[in-house]
Amino acid sequence: MEELHANLAELNRAFCCGKTRGVEWRKSQLRAIIRLITENEAQIFEALHQDLGKHPVEAYRDEIGIVKKSADHSLLHIEKWMAMKKDWLPLLLFPATGQVLPEPLGTVLIMGSWNFPISLALDPVIGAISAGNTVVLKPSELAPACSSFLHRIVPLYLDKEAIKVIPGGSEVAEKLLQHRWDKIFFTGSPRVARIIMSAAAKHLTPVTLELGGKCPVILHSFSGSDLQVAVKRIVGGKWGPCAGQACIGVDYVLVQQKDAPVLVELLKNYIKKFYGEKVEKLQNICRIVNQNHFDRVRNLLQDPSVSASIVYGGSVDCKNLMIEPTILVDPPLDSDIMTEEIFGPLLPIITLDKIEESIDFINERPKPLAIYAFTRCKRFKERIMQETSSGSVTFNDIMIQFLCDSLPFGGVGESGFGRYHGKYSFDTFSHEKAILQRSYFLELEPRYPPWNDFKLTFIKMAYNFNYIGLLLLLLRRMFHRGKAQ
Amino acid sequence: MTTEMDAEAAVKELRATFSSGKTRALEWRVSQLKALLKITEHHEEEIVQALRSDLNKPEFEAFVHEISAVSAACKFALKELHRWTKPEKVKTSITTFPSKAEIVSEPLGVVLVISAWNYPFLLALDPVVGAIAAGNVVVLKPSEIAPATSSVLAKLLGEYMDTSAVKVIEGAVPETTALLEQKWDKIFYTGNGKVGRIVLAAAAKHLTPVVLELGGKCPAVVDTNIELKVAARRIISGKWGCNSGQTCVSPDYILTTKEYAPKLINALTCELEKFYGKDPLQSNDLSAIVNSNHFDRLARLIDDEKVSDKIVYGGQRDKSNLKIAPTIMLDVPADSLIMSDEIFGPLLPILTVNKIEDSISEINAKARPLAAYVFTNDKKLKEEFIKNVSAGGMLVNDTTLHLTVSGLPFGGVGESGMGSYHGKFSFDAFSHKKAVLQRSFAGDLSARYPPYTSKKLKLLKALLKGDIIGIFRALFGW
Numbered sequence: 008m009e010e011l012h013a014n015l016a017e018l019n020r021a022f023c024c025g026k027t028r029g030v031e032w033r034k035s036q037l038r039a040i041i042r043l044i045t046e047n048e049a050q051i052f053e054a055l056h057q058d059l060g061k062h063p064v065e066a067y068r069d070e071i072g073i074v075k076k077s078a079d080h081s082l083l084h085i086e087k088w089m090a091m092k093k094d095w096l097p098l099l100l101f102p103a104t105g106q107v108l109p110e111p112l113g114t115v116l117i118m119g120s121w122n123f124p125i126s127l128a129l130d131p132v133i134g135a136i137s138a139g140n141t142v143v144l145k146p147s148e149l150a151p152a153c154s155s156f157l158h159r160i161v162p163l164y165l166d167k168e169a170i171k172v173i174p175g176g177s178e179v180a181e182k183l184l185q186h187r188w189d190k191i192f193f194t195g196s197p198r199v200a201r202i203i204m205s206a207a208a209k210h211l212t213p214v215t216l217e218l219g220g221k222c223p224v225i226l227h228s229f230s231g232s233d234l235q236v237a238v239k240r241i242v243g244g245k246w247g248p249c250a251g252q253a254c255i256g257v258d259y260v261l262v263q264q265k266d267a268p269v270l271v272e273l274l275k276n277y278i279k280k281f282y283g284e285k286v287e288k289l290q291n292i293c294r295i296v297n298q299n300h301f302d303r304v305r306n307l308l309q310d311p312s313v314s315a316s317i318v319y320g321g322s323v324d325c326k327n328l329m330i331e332p333t334i335l336v337d338p339p340l341d342s343d344i345m346t347e348e349i350f351g352p353l354l355p356i357i358t359l360d361k362i363e364e365s366i367d368f369i370n371e372r373p374k375p376l377a378i379y380a381f382t383r384c385k386r387f388k389e390r391i392m393q394e395t396s397s398g399s400v401t402f403n404d405i406m407i408q409f410l411c412d413s414l415p416f417g418g419v420g421e422s423g424f425g426r427y428h429g430k431y432s433f434d435t436f437s438h439e440k441a442i443l444q445r446s447y448f449l450e451l452e453p454r455y456p457p458w459n460d461f462k463l464t465f466i467k468m469a470y471n472f473n474y475i476g477l478l479l480l481l482l483r484r485m486f487h488r489g490k491a492q
Numbered sequence: 493m494t495t496e497m498d499a500e501a502a503v504k505e506l507r508a509t510f511s512s513g514k515t516r517a518l519e520w521r522v523s524q525l526k527a528l529l530k531i532t533e534h535h536e537e538e539i540v541q542a543l544r545s546d547l548n549k550p551e552f553e554a555f556v557h558e559i560s561a562v563s564a565a566c567k568f569a570l571k572e573l574h575r576w577t578k579p580e581k582v583k584t585s586i587t588t589f590p591s592k593a594e595i596v597s598e599p600l601g602v603v604l605v606i607s608a609w610n611y612p613f614l615l616a617l618d619p620v621v622g623a624i625a626a627g628n629v630v631v632l633k634p635s636e637i638a639p640a641t642s643s644v645l646a647k648l649l650g651e652y653m654d655t656s657a658v659k660v661i662e663g664a665v666p667e668t669t670a671l672l673e674q675k676w677d678k679i680f681y682t683g684n685g686k687v688g689r690i691v692l693a694a695a696a697k698h699l700t701p702v703v704l705e706l707g708g709k710c711p712a713v714v715d716t717n718i719e720l721k722v723a724a725r726r727i728i729s730g731k732w733g734c735n736s737g738q739t740c741v742s743p744d745y746i747l748t749t750k751e752y753a754p755k756l757i758n759a760l761t762c763e764l765e766k767f768y769g770k771d772p773l774q775s776n777d778l779s780a781i782v783n784s785n786h787f788d789r790l791a792r793l794i795d796d797e798k799v800s801d802k803i804v805y806g807g808q809r810d811k812s813n814l815k816i817a818p819t820i821m822l823d824v825p826a827d828s829l830i831m832s833d834e835i836f837g838p839l840l841p842i843l844t845v846n847k848i849e850d851s852i853s854e855i856n857a858k859a860r861p862l863a864a865y866v867f868t869n870d871k872k873l874k875e876e877f878i879k880n881v882s883a884g885g886m887l888v889n890d891t892t893l894h895l896t897v898s899g900l901p902f903g904g905v906g907e908s909g910m911g912s913y914h915g916k917f918s919f920d921a922f923s924h925k926k927a928v929l930q931r932s933f934a935g936d937l938s939a940r941y942p943p944y945t946s947k948k949l950k951l952l953k954a955l956l957k958g959d960i961i962g963i964f965r966a967l968f969g970w
Contacts, residue, residue, distance in 0.1 A: 064944030094899035204696035291942030
């Protein structure tokens with residue numbers, strides 16, 4: 008506890024002395040992050056393999072590459088982001104200038120998550136540094152190898168006085184949350200998010216909550232090569248990133264009843280091609296993070312009516328914490344697998360009479376972080392975009408929206424609030440300070456008491472930007488005054 | 493119990509309205525904004541009366557600060573709405589090629605606006621304008637401490653607005669508590685930090701995002717090289733001319749140098765007399781204190797023995813009419829009551845520093861205010877101030893006017909709140925920015941899929957870097 012106090016005091020000093028505000032400091036730290044992940048690639052691959060059995064290609068695609076891309080993007084744009092923005096002003100305030108100046112919030116807390124223990128830790132840190140904050144990063148204790156890697160390596164590359172890694176479990180998190188932060192950025196589950204937001208309320212700390220939800224895929228009728236590509240992308244998006252333990256991973260598929268059998272066959276083909284058969288011999292797929300989650304995912308299949316709906320897979324390897332890619336067709340809608348986020352390699356397929364029903368189906372459930380829709384129909388696309396609500400909508404692909412720096416990434420409703428990536432990361436960790444500058448000449452008398460009818464009329468016209476009326480009013484007044492004299 | 497059921501029923505009805513989709517239509521939003529505008533045009537007298545009864549607010553202030561500000565917000569939203577609602581196209585990179593990306597603004601759903609008593613008309617409807625413009629359904633809870641305005645709002649909104657989508661629920665703590673127990677898609681609260689914490693904690697249960705518009709001790713730094721008379725008038729207009737200082741952006745205290753303080757006091761008192769006469773308690777151009785609780789709170793600040801010999805102007809009060817005269821104090825101690833909390837009334841302490849530059853560290857030693865003001869012609873001080881003082885917003889050489897600029901976000905930081913509004917920022921505060929990415933079926937890259945090979949890794953590295961040559965090299969195995 009005392010060590011924590013000392014750490015925080017040091018961060019506070021670093022912020023107050025102003026060094027983190029300089030663009031050079033920010034850039035040097037971003038470059039250091041790039042160096043950190045480039046020079047330690049092998050160690051990161053190893054840590055991810057230990058924690059999740061993640062394959063290096065997957066690890067590069069979803070973790071190292073993401074961090075690198077983010078840091079590169081920030082380095083390229085940071086000066087533009089930091090610049091003061093000018094704004095148009097009403098003539099009435101002339102002469103004046105209106106500006107918005109982004110300023111760092113202060114000392115921020117970033118709580119990473121275990122499924123992408125490197126990228127979901129360092130990607131927000133890039134935003135926090137770009138915006139000029141001092142940072143405490145608490146990596147997830149459920150990915151211990153990555154957590155200790157970050158704890159060990161980050162101080163070797165980044166400014167120790169301004170960026171600290173504090174590893175630990177819930178007791179450490181609890182202590183951290185007692186402090187006053189200028190922002191808390193959390194990636195994880197809605198349950199923990201509620202605890203974090205309640206703690207933040209005591210200090211009026213703004214929070215960004217990156218949660219998950221049941222992200223659906225809507226698969227319109229297809230045939231031929233398009234269907235092949237669609238299914239390939241679904242398989243790659245469901246079991247590829249961390250074996251379905253991903254907040255924007257596919258949770259379930261909505262499809263027309265008549266299309267379901269073909270879909271199931273194609274899914275099976277690609278699963279075999281990508282990951283192989285037999286749970287003991289699976290390749291290129293992550294394991295479940297730990298025993299708790301292994302049991303949780305396995306329990307989703309225990310309900311007899313659910314297990315009866317399995318059409319592929321379903322076997323588990325307790326020793327290696329592996330669960331086979333599993334397809335279910337129409338499990339009961341009130342079963343746990345359809346009411347909770349699956350966060351694992353199980354894929355329920357829900358059949359509908361008409362694909363348009365998918366809109367109501369989605370709207371009856373909490374808002375997901377992402378909706379995926381494979382369709383060529385323009386009208387249907389428009390309807391999905393307008394009539395459903397989710398963090399993002401991606402047409403004809405899976406998860407790729409995460410790579411697009413120009414799009415905000417974040418949830419709505421149960422999938423969280425606040426957003427990041429690219430400029431949005433910078434904004435998330437900045438306060439937009441409004442600045443208006445005035446000079447002393449051109450005083451408008453009607454601003455000041457004692458009030459009278461002339462002043463009221465003047466102000467009414469001013470509010471309507473009725474400049475001609477204002478001029479006439481002033482002339483009339485001058486005329487009357489002249490007469491009185 | 494009944495209040496809870498009322499709240500629940502109201503939310504249920506509103507949610508049904510929102511689900512029907514009618515509030516998403518641009519026509520609906522326009523019609524409701526026009527209805528709000530009509531309220532400000534046709535019921536000016538009624539609103540002015542209500543504000544007089546609640547705060548004895550001068551008609552001029554009622555018009556300038558409240559009615560006009562609401563109608564200006566409506567007009568601006570009506571003019572800009574088609575631009576705001578249009579999806580924003582954004583660039584995509586080689587990484588996701590070929591693709592098309594846009595950001596779609598969608599309404600959040602059922603939102604709660606809890607308003608304050610000091611500008612009971614403006615602070616109730618200004619956020620409602622944003623909520624409607626963004627296509628939400630709304631519950632407005634006006635402040636019970638301004639009862640006349642609260643009931644005018646309930647009556648007029650009931651007459652003019654689509655009541656299946658916009659509801660006014662009047663009440664005090666029990667009603668607000670019942671409302672806060674419901675699940676909202678956004679809560680917009682204007683008030684103080686104590687209640688702000690309660691609102692935020694209640695919102696946490698439902699993961700509801702919150703905008704908190706709070707206040708704080710807004711400083712005004714007065715340099716020695718300025719046009720004193722103009723500065724004094726502008727300070728007065730932002731302090732006493734804004735609801736007798738019962739304003740979240742009013743200057744709370746002044747920082748100036750020891751030598752300059754007497755001159756400043758002189759100028760202030762001289763202009764104050766011009767504005768409000770020799771006996772300001774008789775002036776019709778000063779608002780009253782909202783109620784006897786607040787009157788007593790302010791009286792305690794004056795009677796604090798640490799400041800009793802610091803009053804250099806004013807100090808008179810009239811409890812029966814809830815009036816307190818503009819009061820200036822010089823060099824009050826830092827541990828006095830008046831310097832520990834937001835004053836929110838017609839008392840203005842002046843603190844002195846040796847060098848005007850010292851005022852920056854004085855300000856930074858306190859919680860971040862909603863606004864910070866500096867009067868100076870010194871370019872360097874201005875730049876230092878802008879760079880080093882953290883505040884919701886700041887204004888150089890004037891007070892409070894930055895609120896009227898619809899292109900500037902209005903909101904706090906730290907203890908002065910979170911989130912911002914006004915103009916497009918109001919629309920954004922009540923919108924979810926949905927990322928929409930469209931891909932075609934072409935351009936499917938096998939490197940994305942297992943079985944993974946080292947060639948795929950090479951290609952991915954180039955792709956994520958956006959390195960076109962690298963992509964070719966990896967693809968062709970060079």
